[in-house]
Amino acid sequence: MSAPLQRLVDAVRDAADRRRPLRIVGGGTKDFYGGELRGEALDVKPLAGISAYEPTELVVTVRAGTPLAELEAALAEKGQCLPFEPPHYAEGSTVGGMVAAGLSGPARAAVGGVRDYLLGATIVNGRGETLSFGGQVMKNVAGYDVSRALAGSMGQLGVICEVSMKVLPVAPGRATLRFDMDQANALRHANEWAGQALPLSASAWWDGALLLRLQGAQAAVASAAQRLGGERIPNELADGFWTGLRDQHDEYFDHAAAAVASGSRLWRLSVAATAPRIELRGEQLVEWGGAQRWLVSDEPPARVRQAAADALGHATVWRGDKAGGAFHPLPPVQARLQRALKAAFDPFQLFNPGRLGETE
Template sequence: MTTSLHPVLRELVLEAAARGSALRPHGSGAKDFLAQSRAGVPLDMRGAQGVIAHEPSELFINAHAGTRLREIEEVLAARGQMLAFEPPHFGPYATLGGAIATGLSGPRRMSVGSLRDFVLGVTVMDGRGRVLRFGGQVMKNVAGFDVSRLIAGSFGTLGLILEATLKVLPRPGAEQTRLLERAEAPALAGLREWGAQPLPISATLWHEGRLAVRLSGAEPALEAAVRLIGGDRMDDRDAASLWQSVREQQHPFFAGDAPLWRVALPPMAPRLPFDQPCLIEWNGMQRWLRSDLDADALRQAVRALGGHATLFRGGRPADRQRGVFEALTPEVMAVHRRLKQAFDPSGVFSPGRLYADL
């Protein structure tokens, strides 16, 4: 966000604070569905776009929050680099600010880490109209680094994201996807076995008896992994289409109106105790479930396996009112409230977007 726009934003923020009203910052709106509520006057944050700095040798890129993810990925691809966490777009106009606000990561998250792990620095405007800068441009510059990462996944509840600096990685030298026919339980067992070994697995997907395993890295490492994993090699274009469809939720599994749950589980968790359509990613740690089950019953069963569940899309109004996101413990909620008070004491930004009483 260019500094010329800062006074305009500051005026809007201070006016909302004075009136006791709320603002709802957004980019393209592609991820607005993932919210407990959408209270507040919409505030379009796409007023400034573009890459501010890209240093390939230093492995970072800095851009305005309104910059399209597609533009950033094109700039990086031209230098053989990528956003390694593969953020989903959910639309052609998805922005950097929206990606950071929601904190979502794609198929490669299992091997490289989440979006939050790649945030080096952010510039935000808080609820007092102050422009605050946290973090730096390289990993060794750790001043305020943890604060930068707090903004990731905050859904615009702490402040207006103005610009951000992300760590980038080189694209892998070689890549291929292996396809195996396996039932769910044997597939999970295989994923656990392979996950305990230093294999170049960058993504996994199980659905309806078929297990896809993407390998990324140096050619010799891929060859060694193939000898252990087996399976048939997918055509490279078909494989690219498959992973893109999972990242953007265009895979046939995601079609339809049944409620979509995202379930996070520990690596050793067994299959879910539901006879419902399921798609499994991240070596079994992320499982997508299409289910009309009662939200409380579903979450209780998931918690028994050591995980938590998010009502990602759809669902009965009563279930969404009870919480899109897993309820926090009183201790964790107290931390959230202190953060909200520090960044947004007047409650200007997106009240109730994450939790009804926050």
């Protein structure tokens, strides 16, 4: 066992003996996400570095404290990437935080999310035990896939120490097209195109404009771009837009930040892609072919959450007042299952108390 891992295990065992809550700390770039932060800081950044990388096998094993930018740079040298485009939000984002938050960028609807690329993981549980799950190939799980359960767990199940992930080659061709249309037409077109043999990798609608990104073989991208029409955006400009959207540095989120400062909330709505426009007061941005919708609004939380439920989804307070809870209330059965899973891995309720609200 390495010295940084031993120190972490010792800290968890000491906290367990004293029943003292711990707040798992990485880069801190997602501290705004979810519920309150409580407990003594447990820094995982010393657990850093790429443990193993097999480009020909499309598999990388990396420690949790590794900066996400460092991992992406190492993959880029081999022409590979994390296809789900994990958000950074700010400098210092780590691999462990990427997994714990379970968030994905513009390509989520086309390629899947974080959990879909997790092959294995090592964690320290609430008793200070080091546990490993999964492995380094896709077909390696019999029974419950614990490594994938870590995605989006917000550190509630244990301290993520190391993960193995599948990576993919960078697509050789890409193009971004712009179409002027209202939200209703954008949703209709996005759903129609999603059912066709097109190399779609991302979409975003805001303020009367739909942007569509194509990625894949150069011939397929060129053919699709010619077939769809629209205005071709230069790749350099388009790349900046998609990165800004991923990290929420673009114009919409600047508007949202100003509104939140004045008392509104920024909501993240995960709904059925085929749901029509959600009729709520405020400004909306639509991603993932309609499946992810951002809303900055002063609407009451109950009204926003009911609208999301009517669209077969749920709503999360992303920024702003979270007094009523950040996350959409879970159905009783699901909440009970999550509490049982938490108790199995963290019997003394040490890790990140408050981050997931009612599931704890």
